[in-house]
Amino acid sequence: MTPDRHALLVIDVQNDFCPGGALGVDGGDEIVAGINDRMKDAGSVILTQDWHPADHRSFASAHEKAQPFDVTEMPYGQQVLWPDHCVQGSHGAEFHPDLATDRGHLVIRKGFDPAIDSYSAFFENDRMTPTGLHGYLQTRGIRALTLVGLATDFCVNFSAVDAAKLGYGVTVELSLCRAIDLDGSYERALSDMKDAGVTLT
Numbered sequence: 001m002t003p004d005r006h007a008l009l010v011i012d013v014q015n016d017f018c019p020g021g022a023l024g025v026d027g028g029d030e031i032v033a034g035i036n037d038r039m040k041d042a043g044s045v046i047l048t049q050d051w052h053p054a055d056h057r058s059f060a061s062a063h064e065k066a067q068p069f070d071v072t073e074m075p076y077g078q079q080v081l082w083p084d085h086c087v088q089g090s091h092g093a094e095f096h097p098d099l100a101t102d103r104g105h106l107v108i109r110k111g112f113d114p115a116i117d118s119y120s121a122f123f124e125n126d127r128m129t130p131t132g133l134h135g136y137l138q139t140r141g142i143r144a145l146t147l148v149g150l151a152t153d154f155c156v157n158f159s160a161v162d163a164a165k166l167g168y169g170v171t172v173e174l175s176l177c178r179a180i181d182l183d184g185s186y187e188r189a190l191s192d193m194k195d196a197g198v199t200l201t
């Protein structure tokens with residue numbers, strides 16, 4: 001039997017999620033060298049890029065009297081309101097300058113619909129609108145995924161749980177991820193991923 005074809009999924013290693021960025025994650029830049037190493041022995045490398053229009057509804061600035069990190073109701077459910085980040089074409093939306101993006105086979109952008117946030121690399125936060133990644137992986141015969149990147153408790157978590165639900169074998173390499181950790185979101189993410197059958201290393 002041929003082994004399941006494997007891809008490394010590198011989530012949102014962008015300037016705005018690194019220290020000094022608009023939504024900087026502690027230690028976000030420390031994982032770049034290790035991710036570059038992991039790319040060398042991955043069968044396939046896929047990068048995701050958070051890619052918001054300037055008036056995106058996940059930004060606190062798009063709501064009256066809202067502060068960053070408030071939680072609001074959107075038509076699709078609860079939504080954390082973020083500082084403006086990863087605005088299309090901005091420096092903050094670019095990949096970290098040391099990330100070996102040349103090794104990537106596919107870049108998947110998400111969060112470009114102004115009305116819907118998209119944490120997962122597979123579905124937007126309405127949990128229905130696909131990004132197209134599942135179709136890409138299916139047509140390439142990829143069945144196993146290793147996830148690394150930012151942030152553990154949001155985009156890595158949602159992507160890993162969706163991938164497991166879609167039937168992929170999923171591993172999250174925690175040493176190559178860093179978390180935002182908003183009100184216990186990191187511990188919740190770990191238990192959500194374990195419950196979904198994700199292997200955490």
Ligand code: VGL
Pocket residue numbers: 012017050082119150151152153154155156
């Ligand atoms: C992310 C919050 C907002 C992430 C993206 O990449 O984890 N978090 N947009």
Ligand code: ZN
Pocket residue numbers: 050052058082085086111
């Ligand atoms: Zn975002």
